[in-house]
Amino acid sequence: MMPPRFLVTHARQAGTVAVFVVLCLILSLLTPHFLTTSNLLNVAQQTVINAVIAVGLTYVILSAGIDLSVGSVLALAGVVLALALQAGWPVPLAIGACVLVGAACGTVNGLLVAFGRLPPFIATLGLMSVARGGALLVTDGRPVSGFDASFRWLATGEVLGIPVPVWCMLGVYAIAHFVLKRTKFGRYVVAIGGNEEASLLSGVPVAACKVGIYALGGGLAAAASVLLTARLNSAQPIAGLSYELDAIAATVIGGTSLMGGQGSVFGTLVGALIMGVLRNGLNLLGVSSYVQQVVIGAVIIAAVLLDSVFKGSKR
């Protein structure tokens, strides 16, 4: 029973990894600037924000949901963080408040979906606007900038030669992978996405889990806002526009099915890296900005096509 499923998920992951490796290979042949330590660290840093948001979306999408509010939640949590820091709060406390705001937004999403019986698309679309408006309201539309070096260390620091944000990303992924694979909650997420009715009948606390899933999504968007704010040394109420689409793309390229129940955290990381490497490579090659959008869109379509073709052949 176990081996075939094990093989199936890993084959899909191997596919994503193969695409990633081939992409890197091609880029290193096309430009000498791609395969250098400094550029690879550069790409890793550029991938962090999308990757951290995408891991939350992976949970949401695995449960057969969707979250369109993450970009706006990132902006709201970011300006809360910035205002707290400027009010003189200690860094850990300000980050705590920021993540709490994100998780609270996610909880509202979860409650609307689980108890209000709203389709996730609609609930999170609503919150997308509410959170964006909130971010504009508290800042009066202006960016909040300028922080202490101790906070900026989150973007500028290095540990063992690897930038701090990259460590943060790896940490988030390790935990997310562990939770999904080794905890009851993780198994419930996949079960709900696979078959909600059956999960409910077999005693899975579906509603509570859904609230938890969206809260996690919001909390991770807030975590991404911490890294983004440190990177830009500024929190903008208009930050994160359409970041939800990038995160959904990374998740889907990584092999998570939009129908729920199938996918992996590791795949999403590779998906985010594919997007990061693609954008980086196209910049290095000096490809026109217009063509870049076409290429990125084509890769997303190709990845999903690959997924559906594979599912067709399995049937």
Add this chain to the structure above:
Amino acid sequence: MRFTHVLLLAAAVTGLVAGCGRQSGSSSSATPGKAPGPVIALVPKTLNNPFFLDMQRGAEEAAKAAGVTLVVQAAERETDVERQMQIIENLIQRKVAALIIAPSGSREIVPVVLKANQAGIPVLIVDTRLDAAAMQASDGKTVTFIGSDNYEGGKIAGKFAVERLGGQGRVAVLEGIAGHETGDARVRGFREALKGAPGITLVASQPANWERDQGYTVFQNILQANPTVTALFAANDLMALGAVEAIAAAGKTGKVTVIGFDAQDEARAAVKAGKMAATIAQNPALMGRTAVEKALAHLKGETVPAEIGVAIELVK
């Protein structure tokens, strides 16, 4: 079965990337046959605003004349500072000889300017000033700033409005993105000019984020709240052109004096057609051309002034 699909996708990606690589090679302005000169990079805020397309054209002309390669890369959205930052980081990795940047965020782009400083790549700023305090705090360096005095431009627009209205009227303002130096300076200048005319009241001042569609809806809303508005100053032409449509939809064409900023072709045409009263010409093509020329001068070791003004004129 599965891996054939993977290979197919890989092949597709290869084709795309390789194809694009080739295309960009052919579109570069380096003279074929000769050894490629230094690569100069221009990073405008976006490439879907005619203002920056004019800037690109000017820069390309200068690059062609000097026989150097110009790379132009921009984010999809004018507001996407993080993406602009990524593009600049990637160009630093590519080791371009000089970076010309029109910052999407006056403060936000400072960290990446420092990265360019560290990599020894000279940075020239066009159109929008970097935040002086943020630059000073981090000890960042730029070669020069090339742009127009937006405050002065706003003032010219304000004086024109006072004249046209005969010192009496109700005025509305469409602002750019809040906290954005260019737009703030234009609006500040405009308001300053109104101070001399006590008969003129400012009834509304709302951001429409530089965009045409928002210019339309925001001004439509302003018209709802203040049907007697007699003049509008929009901090760029796109918002002004959006507002012109809203005015037409409300059947008030000719009753509102619309003043834009940038003097894009479409705005010039609207001024000729009487739909707009005036616009402020900034000459982005000259900014682009000057930026490339000054970048090359700096690379040759010549001294470049820390600030280069590009003249502003009223088009009416």
